Amino acid sequence: MDDMKKVSNNSSSDGVLLRMGLNDNKAGMQGLDKEKINKIIMEATKGSKFYENELKKDQQVNQRIEKMMQLKEKITAQQLLKAQMQVREILAEYDPNFMPMGLDEAYLNITDHLEERLNWPEHRRRFFFNRESTTGIDKDCIYMSAKFNEGEVSSSPVLFEDNTSLMDVNLEQRGLSVENSVVFGTSAEEVVKEIRFRIEQKTQLTASAGIAPNTMLAKMCSDRNKPNGQYRISPERLAVLDFLKDLPIRKVPGIGKVTEKMLKALGIVTCSELYKQRALLSLLFSEVSWRNFLDISLGLGSTHLEKDGERKSMSTERTFSEINTAEDQYSLCRELCRDLAQELQKEGLKGKTVTLKLKNVNFEVKTRALTVLSSVSTEEEIFTVAKDLLGTEIDSVAPHPLRIRLMGVRVSGFLTEEEKKYQQKSITSFLKSGKETAFLRLQPEKSNQEYFTKNSEAHRGSFFDQKRAARQLNSENISPNETSGKQLFHDDKSSANFEETKKVTDLQDSNVCKIFTCPVCFEKQSSNNLEELNRHIDECLSGMCVKDTVEISKNDSLRENTSNFLPQLKNEWVDKCQKNRTDQLSGTDQSASVSDSSTDNSTERFGQIIPDKSPGERQLNNLSHITRNVCMKQCLFPKQISQDNEDHFDKTEDTEGASSSCFFEAKEDSVLVCPVCNSEQKTTNLMSFNRHVDVCLNKDLIQELTEKEDFPMKTYNMENSNRVFSGGLSKGQVCTNPSQGTKRSGLTASQSVSKKTKSSNSKHTIKMFFK
DNA sequence: GCGGATCAC
DNA sequence: TATGGTGATCCGC
Known part of the structure; x- marks a missing residue:
């Protein structure tokens, strides 16, 4: 104007x-x-x-x-919401467990309601026009799929309003007037009519509904008389088959245009044809698919309304006109990560998999995903992963620009409630421990600094270094994006951070702990509750990269120095180890899970890998045994091991100074020298020696070694849920690297106990640990 | 786990 | 009708 x-x-x-x-x-x-x-x-x-x-x-x-x-x-969002809620309130009266499908659709099981309703007096089934009557009660067994048709009758948003002024006082009187009321019967159809009536009276939204013996049929039914009608299939086989007879398969939920076209190519258009061609379908489609087809053709569907499962992923994506500069793409990516992080945090979710979605200007869609072992939820965390994925894509078309019209970021692999709890605990303790206790955890390195000097290259980038560095940096509020993220992806860039990790205080003398020290993070745990302790250690271990399957082909290898040894690490070992693991797992129960740590006896497990062998034979087999157990972090609880072990090996005081990076040193052949801790073993009992080695070998080390061998490992390892105390991989275990499947159970735990607990306190023995 | 693809809403 | 956004799932690898 x-x-x-x-x-x-x-x-x-x-x-x-x-x-x-x-x-x-x-x-x-x-x-x-x-x-x-x-x-x-x-x-x-x-x-x-x-x-x-x-x-x-x-x-x-x-x-x-x-x-x-x-x-x-x-029109306000609130009004829309209100209308929605009003509908839901009504539905809940008929089935408190109804299942909403999106905003305008719901499944109800009205079986129970029908049963109750039979005994209802008429007034409970009477509803007045323009007036809401509140009857309680609900439940069900006939399935009803209701689809609400917003604005079918009138699209005017005013209809969402409360019935207030316009409805004046007469309404009250009219409400009481029988002429202005309807009584609904007791059949399923009557119930559904009632529901639709009430919805319309309350919100002026019309609804279509389907009544059928299962959800699939109910949904197809509701389609029959939309937008403002209902249809019922009686729960009899013939009725169902009759309904399906000429029904186009495209009407079936789950059959989209692609499936439709494929089936059409086979001459299948209707559901009955689906049945006729079942033999052919079984040959052409996967088991899951063709069984689904068969179910469809027979009218079989779900009869229970599954509650909304937990969300499995969250994503955000944006379409735009072409963006082809890396700079813009990165900044967009960050923006998406920011948005997503906000949403994730609203729901308190943290996920382990980040997926980048790109659609190029030719509408071709690509997704690139990366699963990290530490769950992410913040902008920086997500971006750290996403930008890496994006970078890869940009590089892949270089020197041409990446020309995209859509970018999306998704986070999935959410932590379960339980995992969240543990993780929180773990994080909390990390934070609480802060810098002042950081040196406690870092102390073992210090004890072998000479080695670092010589082998800093080998040490650089080890998981623990990364973790510690990241932890330190995190505690200093340094963006993971700029620090730990990079090093996690690019080991060669982590040396700077490693310097940080060397700033340790030598607390070697303060190793008599009254309280338990976590063998992984070296953090003191005051809890006497071993279960809690287990959880803590689980969490800590979950941060470990467990590329723990390296096989040492020859016993001699144990006495070779690092440089000689390294080339022998071959991928094939992984396979062998996996086989070993299989053998182990399929063996007697001693190698099985230790889900109940209280009854487990770790010392027994040492000798029971191949229980029916003579000691000599066992030794041979222990070569592989060693390799299986090569994945230990530290020489832990050496004294306790020797004490607890019937075939004890002698003092291993030197293990005190063992480093995760300390590998083989050339020693005299006449003496058994632990290839891990470098200490001479007085025992000549190879089995005992093996046990000692088992204890000393650690995952961290193996990771470094395997990385040198270029083990394929796309997943980077911030955390790894190594359920050593529960005897297996946790449910949500991320295990990209095949070698991770070879983690040992039970024993690993005992081997992972910090030497800090080498104290006179019997509570800190492995045995006690397991008890 | 990854990546492509399909499907629902 | 076409296009977009979000989430789930399946399949082959």
Whole structure:
């Protein structure tokens, strides 16, 4: 309207001129031929019939606009929500466990309701027009799929309003008037009519419904008489088959255009044809698919309404006109991550898999995912992963630009409640421990600093280094994006952070702990509750990369130095180890799970891997035994091991100084030297020696070694849920690397106990640990 | 686990 | 009708 005033000072003609499209203020209108404009204005002269008519029409439009604006004010998200809730309230009366499907659809099982309803007096089934009656009670067994048709009858948003002023006092009276009421019967159809009636009375939304013996049929039924009707299939085989007979398969939920087309290629269009061709289908489709087809053709569907399962993923994506510069793409990516992080945090979710979705200008869609072992939820965390994925894609087309029209970021693999709890605990303890206790955890490295000096390369980038560095950096609020994230993806960039980790305080003498020290994070645990302790350790271990399947092919290897040893690490070992693991797992129960740690005896397990072998034979087999157990973090509880072990090996005091990176040193052949802790073993009992080695070998080390061998490992390892105390992989275990499947159970735990607990306190023995 | 694809809403 | 956004699932690898 303001624009119009520029065209003419005659306010009464403003609207008309606007209608006549004479606004030369509009963009692109400036170049218009003035003559032409004048000519049109001439036509708009007062008194002309054309003008008068336009004026009249304009007034009508103005009225409509006014009305619309009034309505607009009344439309609020709240109102929509309210209408939705009103519907749900009604549905809940018939089935408190009804299953909403999106915003406008729901499944109800009204079986129970029907049963109860039989005994209801009429007044409970009577409903008044324009008035909501509240009857309680609900439940069900006939399945009803209701689809609400917003605005089918009237799209005016005012209908979402409360029935207030307009409904005046007469309503009350009308409500009490029998003439203004309806009584519904007791059949399923009557119930559904009642529901639809009530919904319409309350919200003025119409609904279509299907009544059938299962959800699939109910849904197809509701489609039959939409938008404002209902249909029922009686729960008899013939009725069902009759309904399906000529029903196009496309009507079946789950059959989309692709499946439709494929089936059509086989001459299958209707559900009955689906049945006729079942043999063919069984040969052409997967078991799952063809069974599904068969179920469809027989009208079989779910008869229980599964409650909304937990969300499995969350994503955000955006479409735009072509973006082809990396800079823009990264910034967009970050934006998406930010949005997603906000949403995730709203729901308190943390996920382990980040997926980047890209659609190029040719509409081709690509997804690239990365599962990290530490769950992510913040912008930085997500972006750290997403940008890596994006970078890979950009690189993949270089030197050409990546030309995209859509980008999306998804996070999935959410932690279960339980995992969340543990993780929180773990994080909390990390945070609580802070810097002042960091040195406690870092202390073992310090004890072998000479080694670092010599082998810093080998040590660099080990999981623990990364973890510690990341932890330190995190505690200093340094963005993981700029720090740990990079090093996690690019080991070669982690050396700087490693420097941090070397800032340790030598607390070697303070190793007598009254309280338990976590063998993984080296953090003191004051809890005497071993179960809690187990959880803590679980969590800590879950951060370990357990590329723990390296086989040492020859016993001699144990005495070779690192440089000689490394080349022997081959991928094939992984296979062998996996086989070993299989053997182990399929063996006697001692190698099985230790889900109940209280009854487990770790010392026994040492000798029972191949229980029916003679000691000599066992030794041979223990070669592989060693390799299986190569994945230990530290020499832990050495004294306790020797004490607890009947075939104890002698003092292993040197293990005190063992480093995770300390591997083989050349020693005299005449003496058994632990290849891990470097200490000479007085025992000549190979089995005992093996046990010692088992204890000393650690995952961390193996990770480094395996990484040197370029083990495929796309997943980076911030955490790894190594359920050593529960005897297996946790349910949500991320295990990309095949070698991770070879983790040992039970024993690993005992081996992972911190040497800090090498104290006189018997509570800290492995045995006690397991008890 | 990953990536492509299908499907529902 | 076409296109977009979100979430789930399946299949082959």
